[in-house]
Amino acid sequence: xxxxxxxxxxxxxxxxxxxxxxxxxxxxxxxxxxxxxxxxxxxxxxxxxxxxxxxxxxxxxxxxxxxxxxxxxxxxxxxxxxxxxxxxxxxxxxxxxxxxxxxxxxxxxxxxxxxxxxxxxxxxxxxxxxxxxxxxxxxxxxxxxxxxxxxxxxxxxxxxxxxxxxxxxxxxxxxxxxxxxxxxxxxxxxxxxxxxxxxxxxxxxxxxxxxxxxxxxxxxxxxxxxxxxxxxx
Amino acid sequence: xxxxxxxxxxxxxxxxxxxxxxxxxxxxxxxxxxxxxxxxxxxxxxxxxxxxxxxxxxxxxxxxxxxxxxxxxxxxxxxxxxxxxxxxxxxxxxxxxxxxxxxxxxxxxxxxxxxxxxxxxxxxxxxxxxxxxxxxxxxxxxxxxxxxxxxxxxxxxxxxxxxxxxxxxxxxxxxxxxxxxxxxxxxxxxxxxxxxxxxx
Numbered sequence: 001x002x003x004x005x006x007x008x009x010x011x012x013x014x015x016x017x018x019x020x021x022x023x024x025x026x027x028x029x030x031x032x033x034x035x036x037x038x039x040x041x042x043x044x045x046x047x048x049x050x051x052x053x054x055x056x057x058x059x060x061x062x063x064x065x066x067x068x069x070x071x072x073x074x075x076x077x078x079x080x081x082x083x084x085x086x087x088x089x090x091x092x093x094x095x096x097x098x099x100x101x102x103x104x105x106x107x108x109x110x111x112x113x114x115x116x117x118x119x120x121x122x123x124x125x126x127x128x129x130x131x132x133x134x135x136x137x138x139x140x141x142x143x144x145x146x147x148x149x150x151x152x153x154x155x156x157x158x159x160x161x162x163x164x165x166x167x168x169x170x171x172x173x174x175x176x177x178x179x180x181x182x183x184x185x186x187x188x189x190x191x192x193x194x195x196x197x198x199x200x201x202x203x204x205x206x207x208x209x210x211x212x213x214x215x216x217x218x219x220x221x222x223x224x225x226x227x228x229x230x231x232x233x
Numbered sequence: 234x235x236x237x238x239x240x241x242x243x244x245x246x247x248x249x250x251x252x253x254x255x256x257x258x259x260x261x262x263x264x265x266x267x268x269x270x271x272x273x274x275x276x277x278x279x280x281x282x283x284x285x286x287x288x289x290x291x292x293x294x295x296x297x298x299x300x301x302x303x304x305x306x307x308x309x310x311x312x313x314x315x316x317x318x319x320x321x322x323x324x325x326x327x328x329x330x331x332x333x334x335x336x337x338x339x340x341x342x343x344x345x346x347x348x349x350x351x352x353x354x355x356x357x358x359x360x361x362x363x364x365x366x367x368x369x370x371x372x373x374x375x376x377x378x379x380x381x382x383x384x385x386x387x388x389x390x391x392x393x394x395x396x397x398x399x400x401x402x403x404x405x406x407x408x409x410x411x412x413x414x415x416x417x418x419x420x421x422x423x424x425x426x427x428x429x430x431x432x433x
Contacts, residue, residue: 014316022321093317120242124305125312127251128258135259166417170288171425173256178296178431181252185245193244 003043007111009211010099013040016218017095021088023225031061033091036221040214041098049101053094060086105130110201123193127184134180135173142172246297247305253293254309260285261310261360276399279360280406287414288421290353291346295422295432298343300335303352307331307359319363326362330355346422350415357411361403368400 005013017033024030034057041050064083067076105126112122143153151157151168158165242250264281294302311328315321334352341348426432 018315089317089319096316120247120301121305121308123244123247124251124254125309127248128255128309131252131255132259135255167421167425170421174288174292174426175429175431177252177256178249178292178426181245181249181296184252185243185248188248189244 002045003040003210003214005044005102005214006205006207006211007103007108008115008205009207009215010103011111012215013218014092014095014099016215016222017092020218020222020225021091023222023229024087025225025229027061027064027087029225029228030087030091031057033221034094036217037091037095037098040095044098044102046098046101049098057090057094060090100129104203106201107203107205110199110203111205113199114205131177131180138173138176142169145172242297242299242301246299246302249293249296250302250305250309253289253296254306256289257286257293257306258310258313260289276364276403277406279357279364279403280410282360283354283357283407283411284414286357287350287353287411287416288418290356291349291415291418291422292426292432294338294343294349294352295426300339302343303335303338303356304331307334307356310359321363322366323360323363326359326365327356328359330357330359330362346419350412350419353415353418354408354411357407358404361407364400364403368397 017037020033021030024033034054038050038054041047041053060083064080064087067079067083071079108129109122109126146153146165146168149168151161151164153165153169261282264283264285265278268278268281290303290306293306307327307329308331310331311324314327315324334356337355338349338352343349422432
């Protein structure tokens with residue numbers, strides 16, 4: 001059985017996760033947070049994602065502990081500043097990736113409509129999330145096309161012929177983007193996106209007990225962090 | 234659809250903004266990631282991001298030519314950075330600079346290339362916000378970084394390495410990189426996109 005959460009729950013989880021990452025008193029809590037997200041991913045049927053994310057994070061943690069213990073001086077400062085950033089971003093990035101890969105655009109839009117968020121913001125976001133994988137796909141085609149023309153899509157190729165490389169990357173990407181924008185807007189107008197009536201959705205958007213349970217778990221984690229901090233200092 | 238010039242943003246504009254935001258995000262990440270893995274260069278991440286996004290931003294303005302386009306772009310970037318857990322100041326910086334960039338570009342009625350370039354430079358400065366917070370309050374930043382109380386030597390080394398000249402280089406570098414990027418963007422628009430009939 002797969003866990004299927006409401007998009008609103010997911011948004012709330014992201015907020016809780018950002019706060020948890022911000023308040024995390026030490027590395028153990030950071031790791032526990034990532035584990036929690038990993039469990040969520042596993043329950044949502046993304047075993048590989050969960051496993052990969054947690055192993056990578058464990059390695060980063062080991063590296064951090066090593067840095068704290070062994071290194072001294074400027075390198076230590078620089079590395080710790082950098083790793084601090086990684087630790088902050090990692091948990092949230094992992095959750096965001098999970099949310100994006102498990103939410104359908106239709107669900108997202110109708111949950112946003114429930115929350116009364118203006119269409120001016122939700123339509124661009126929905127389009128953006130849908131378009132990101134397409135950019136990756138386009139990029140592979142562009143790389144192939146560049147090889148055909150002897151322009152190499154690597155930093156070395158850029159140094160050899162900067163103007164040519166810039167043109168070869170930007171022009172097709174931007175042209176494809178504006179073509180897609182035209183086509184997509186026609187398609188979405190045809191499917192009635194301009195309809196002033198409230199939006200309906202085939203998938204029923206509602207909060208179930210699993211939603212509340214997940215939220216309670218994450219909220220409890222955040223509360224535990226805050227209590228730990230208040231007691232510890 | 235183009236003959237009836239509606240006043241507000243049409244669905245077409247919204248879709249265009251969405252797609253170009255995706256490109257903007259990808260280019261900002263690619264530019265940033267080039268710097269991020271190297272701890273010494275982390276401070277120059279806004280410079281790298283600013284260097285790549287110019288053409289995307291300019292073409293978006295040229296395609297939409299209405300108020301709120303840059304603001305929505307800034308707001309989306311703000312949400313993305315916030316959701317991925319970047320420092321809150323970076324998210325806020327993009328939101329504020331998005332609005333500022335929109336107002337500036339609006340002064341040229343979104344048509345003047347020079348003013349659009351200027352607005353791009355302003356938007357790029359949004360990325361430096363988190364580092365500005367770092368320089369304003371290094372101790373607080375260091376404290377929030379690893380959560381527990383930081384050691385004295387750590388703060389000392391940070392004061393020594395994170396001196397004001399890095400701040401100046403970062404700001405000047407971002408402005409310069411954004412200007413170069415906008416310049417390339419303008420040339421590209423003239424040479425390619427206007428001929429291809431992509432812009433109005």
